[in-house]
Amino acid sequence: MSDTAITFDNVSRFYGEVLGVNRITLSLSPGITSLVGPNGSGKTTLMNLMTGLVRPTCGEIRVLGVKPTEPAKLFRLVGYATQFDSFPKGLTGFEFIYSFLRLFGSSSAESARLSAQAIAQVGMTEAANRKVAGYSKGMRQRIKLAQAIAHNPRVLVLDEPLNGLDPLVRIETIDLFRKYASEGRHVIVSSHILHEVEAISDQVILLNSGYVVAEGQIHGVRSEIQERPYEILVRCSRPSELASKAFELDHVVEAQLLADGGGVLVKTRDADRLLRALNHLALGGIQIEGVAPADDNVNSVYDYLIGGEGATK
Amino acid sequence: MKTFALGQILAVIRLELGKTFFARRGLWIYLLALAPVVLFLGHSIYAPREQQRLARLAAAHPVPAKALNSIQTGMSRQEVLKDLGRPYFQRTWRHRRGPRRFREHVFYAYTDGRSDFHFFFADGRLRFIRRDDPDTLAKLSVIFATVFQYYYLRLAVFFGCVGVFINLFRGEMLDKSLHFYLLTPVRREVLTVGKYLAGLLATMVIFTASTALQIAAMLWEFGHGAVGSYLAGGGWGQIGAYLGITALACVGYGSVFLAAGLLFRNPIIPAAAVLIWESANLFLPPTLKHLSLIFYLQSLCPVVAAPAGNLPRLLTLLISAAQPASHAAALACVLVFSLAVVAVSCLRARTLEISYGTD
Numbered sequence: 001m002s003d004t005a006i007t008f009d010n011v012s013r014f015y016g017e018v019l020g021v022n023r024i025t026l027s028l029s030p031g032i033t034s035l036v037g038p039n040g041s042g043k044t045t046l047m048n049l050m051t052g053l054v055r056p057t058c059g060e061i062r063v064l065g066v067k068p069t070e071p072a073k074l075f076r077l078v079g080y081a082t083q084f085d086s087f088p089k090g091l092t093g094f095e096f097i098y099s100f101l102r103l104f105g106s107s108s109a110e111s112a113r114l115s116a117q118a119i120a121q122v123g124m125t126e127a128a129n130r131k132v133a134g135y136s137k138g139m140r141q142r143i144k145l146a147q148a149i150a151h152n153p154r155v156l157v158l159d160e161p162l163n164g165l166d167p168l169v170r171i172e173t174i175d176l177f178r179k180y181a182s183e184g185r186h187v188i189v190s191s192h193i194l195h196e197v198e199a200i201s202d203q204v205i206l207l208n209s210g211y212v213v214a215e216g217q218i219h220g221v222r223s224e225i226q227e228r229p230y231e232i233l234v235r236c237s238r239p240s241e242l243a244s245k246a247f248e249l250d251h252v253v254e255a256q257l258l259a260d261g262g263g264v265l266v267k268t269r270d271a272d273r274l275l276r277a278l279n280h281l282a283l284g285g286i287q288i289e290g291v292a293p294a295d296d297n298v299n300s301v302y303d304y305l306i307g308g309e310g311a312t313k
Numbered sequence: 314m315k316t317f318a319l320g321q322i323l324a325v326i327r328l329e330l331g332k333t334f335f336a337r338r339g340l341w342i343y344l345l346a347l348a349p350v351v352l353f354l355g356h357s358i359y360a361p362r363e364q365q366r367l368a369r370l371a372a373a374h375p376v377p378a379k380a381l382n383s384i385q386t387g388m389s390r391q392e393v394l395k396d397l398g399r400p401y402f403q404r405t406w407r408h409r410r411g412p413r414r415f416r417e418h419v420f421y422a423y424t425d426g427r428s429d430f431h432f433f434f435a436d437g438r439l440r441f442i443r444r445d446d447p448d449t450l451a452k453l454s455v456i457f458a459t460v461f462q463y464y465y466l467r468l469a470v471f472f473g474c475v476g477v478f479i480n481l482f483r484g485e486m487l488d489k490s491l492h493f494y495l496l497t498p499v500r501r502e503v504l505t506v507g508k509y510l511a512g513l514l515a516t517m518v519i520f521t522a523s524t525a526l527q528i529a530a531m532l533w534e535f536g537h538g539a540v541g542s543y544l545a546g547g548g549w550g551q552i553g554a555y556l557g558i559t560a561l562a563c564v565g566y567g568s569v570f571l572a573a574g575l576l577f578r579n580p581i582i583p584a585a586a587v588l589i590w591e592s593a594n595l596f597l598p599p600t601l602k603h604l605s606l607i608f609y610l611q612s613l614c615p616v617v618a619a620p621a622g623n624l625p626r627l628l629t630l631l632i633s634a635a636q637p638a639s640h641a642a643a644l645a646c647v648l649v650f651s652l653a654v655v656a657v658s659c660l661r662a663r664t665l666e667i668s669y670g671t672d
Contacts, residue, residue, distance in 0.1 A: 052495070053495060069663075071498055072498045072500050073498070074498070075499075082492055082496075084489045084490075087493075088332070088485075088488075088490045089488070090331065099324070100493055100494075102324035103494075104498055105498075
């Protein structure tokens with residue numbers, strides 16, 4: 001069992017007769033991992049399972065070699081910002097983080113130092129001595145994040161962490177995730193905002209109805225979907241000519257001229273062969289200005305695998 | 314490791330105490346605890362004024378105590394008037410008993426300056442005598458014992474523990490803030506013990522302080538001499554016993570309601586069941602009496618309360634007497650029971666899941 005990975009071994013969780021997640025087998029390596037899926041797909045259940053807030057009906061989970069049933073060990077490694085937007089009553093932001101840090105066994109001075117540091121990392125220093133009850137939604141999100149990172153965990157689990165954040169704070173928060181990931185830590189994020197997931201994730205796990213429908217790097221996941229043709233956007237000087245030549249290739253299933261007349265959208269079953277063919281066409285006199293995958297992103301993968309209704313574009 | 318767990322328990326207590334002592338929803342617990350204090354304080358203020366009033370009346374309507382004590386039921390109104398003279402207060406009223414039949418009732422009040430005597434006549438004959446003697450520490454000790462055993466332990470401490478201990482887990486589930494504890498490196502058993510001790514500390518402070526204030530309020534009307542001889546003659550022991558029993562009640566009921574908050578989605582139902590069981594203790598057969606906390610708590614009480622006097626005659630027939638448990642056995646039973654229930658709570662906490670949606 002790896003001590004650097006988070007592993008799910010055939011994990012299922014049922015809430016009575018309702019399926020939470022089913023037969024999940026995963027191994028998450030360090031970096032930013034995004035859990036993507038529509039509501040009820042099992043993202044939060046997966047996070048709650050790895051942090052011991054719920055227990056698997058069957059299967060086994062290890063977080064860096066530690067079972068979630070061992071909180072004394074687990075939460076030295078893990079910080080979890082849940083989706084619950086509620087806090088202990090009567091505490092200021094600082095007191096909230098400080099009080100729970102004392103449960104880690106830190107001294108008063110050390111807890112105060114770590115609290116101040118975490119609050120500074122999320123840009124909440126000025127509001128630290130105000131009651132949490134008076135915070136805006138975005139501030140509450142940030143103070144939850146501060147609490148999750150305050151003890152410097154190796155695994156950061158964040159349920160919809162970007163909800164309610166304004167654009168500037170969102171960028172700063174994403175930078176914080178990247179910093180953590182670059183230090184070799186796990187950052188596991190769930191989100192509906194797919195373009196952000198694509199921008200920040202090293203790995204995505206697509207969930208639907210409690211099942212993992214795809215996992216891996218975005219591009220790797222896309223290439224596994226063999227039955228769906230790739231869409232490649234080619235900007236070129238003579239689009240009609242390129243379209244007709246593309247049609248001659250046996251792996252090309254469709255070529256659409258763009259409405260602006262500046263290129264062609266080519267659908268192919270073999271992107272590598274198409275790219276090689278484009279080199280030949282360029283040598284033949286058609287000026288290729290740009291080639292870009294039009295569907296090699298989370299949205300498309302999500303649409304292909306799960307269906308359009310769950311996707312938030 | 315033990316030191317570390319102790320540190321965590323202290324951190325949990327620190328977090329919980331603020332919530333327990335200053336929670337707005339816990340205000341009623343203070344009212345419950347202070348109600349008997351107000352009762353005894355009110356009595357301590359009233360009793361000396363009543364004595365002064367009787368002394369003034371005795372000066373205006375002097376009657377020898379010996380003559381008052383010689384009055385017996387069955388005497389005629391004229392005989393009473395002949396022996397005692399005019400009362401300081403009298404009242405007459407008629408009660409219709411048929412179309413043309415009335416029964417005449419007369420009430421006379423006399424005092425010798427210390428005791429108040431009320432004589433009730435019907436159809437010219439003395440039917441009933443009520444005598445209010447001045448307060449003595451012995452008399453008030455029994456009143457205190459009755460209030461302590463039948464109101465304070467059974468209702469105030471009981472419901473105070475319901476309010477504090479049930480909320481330790483269930484309240485945080487309803488507030489959706491319990492997960493913050495479960496996301497720290499604190500073993501669930503340590504968390505449970507920490508919360509229990511926090512609840513215990515809070516209830517012990519509130520209710521033992523109330524017990525001490527009740528006793529102080531009770532003694533307030535007596536002079537230094539009377540209080541001094543009461544304390545020297547075993548009073549300190551009684552006070553210590555009442556404070557200890559209050560604390561022990563918090564230990565016992567606290568453990569029960571901690572478990573109820575963890576084991577039941579709606580802990581008010583088991584709390585009501587325990588209340589009925591504890592209240593019915595007076596009427597339970599001797600063997601079943603041993604299965605209630607109140608039996609052991611009452612066994613430890615230094616003064617025996619006499620509840621039967623105020624109960625309807627039919628109910629007094631249902632009261633069953635049981636030999637009280639020895640002090641050591643009563644103490645051991647409450648502590649062992651509480652430890653066992655806290656242990657069950659710890660086991661339950663180990664498998665506790667966060668499912669706010671269903672709570």
